[in-house]
Amino acid sequence: MSTASTDAPASPDSALADKAHDDHAHGDHSHGPKFLAHHFDTPVHQFDTAKLGMWLFLAQELLFFGGLFVAYGIYRNWYPDDFSWSSHQLDRFMGGANTIVLLFSSLTAALAVRSAQLGTRKNTSILLLITIACAFGFLVIKYFEYVHKFEAGLLPGNLFHPHVDHLAASTAGLPIPRHGGSFFGIYFMMTGVHGVHVIIGIGVIFWIWLRNHRGEFTTEYWTPVDLVALYWHLVDLVWIYLFPLLYLID
């Protein structure tokens, strides 16, 4: 890239030059398109920086969930039979339905980005709203699952006091495991933290919907739609692992 095409300073280590450049950039709008922040040379420079920042955030998210997955691994390794019994108390049908709801919302999020790239604003709005609706659907199903767990006494740690008449038919006659509370502690932490991500997702997707509605995005600038979709796909990604690990233990 040639620096001559922009008004960026030639030597970035010169503080004086930077300041002069800043004053200049704030003073008029000859720098570039309206969406381009003055500290970026070109739109692609800004786009790549935003994407890298988002991927670093997603890497952090994976490591954040990683702690919970390691806790899961430790306790499942210690108490495999208790985990199997506890897993059978979860509703595979509801868990599977939620998997399909989230996968579908990932599809609509991906299509929303495509629509934003093409500049079809109305379609972008509709696809973002469908994604939000799916997120609410996910939370409703999760709510019914949680209510059943509370009623059945399938709770974390010392609160684990299952009521025999509420338990799954597949474990009838089997003794109540000693460490079921460990499973449900991990179950509520993992699905709870994931659920918080879904709620935050609803908020940020709505924010992007609002900005799209205001007409802030064009075929040249759709980075925020792309980034919010990346976040939403990560929420989907975590659930892709949570579903078999929690609901489908043999």
Next chain:
Amino acid sequence: MSAYRENEHESDDGAVHAHIAPIKLYVGIFLALIFFTIITVALSLVHLGPVNLAIAIVIATLKAALVVTFFMHLKDDNRFNALVFIGSLLFGGVFLAYTLNDTGRRGETDHLQGAYVNPATGEVAPGGAPIPVEAPVEAGAAHDAPANAHGGH
């Protein structure tokens, strides 16, 4: 300046040129994800022992790869973003492997070393291999016996 020149999006005008994939591709990926979900539920109903866990993780990883490659556009993205993602997975793997190697083997050598979580009761750490029958489990045994008396070698 050259750090972002490698990007495929880069062109002379400095504008972002998107790779716009056809709708068919996205729908196809979605259908593949649903297919794998059905497969993983179906296989969980077959009793294969420890293989069940391995199959579940392999299928989940296939699904995750589809999401990351196509929905999250890593295929056409700056390679450095893929490195960030894979890097976090590798470090997560190190975390998991080393921790499981510890917690999964605790107590395995306690009876050899006369070391117990609670020496007064002979309580061993959770996990690890079953303690051989000749290991002292009665109260006070760990205090009375020399550290290597039960080594068996």
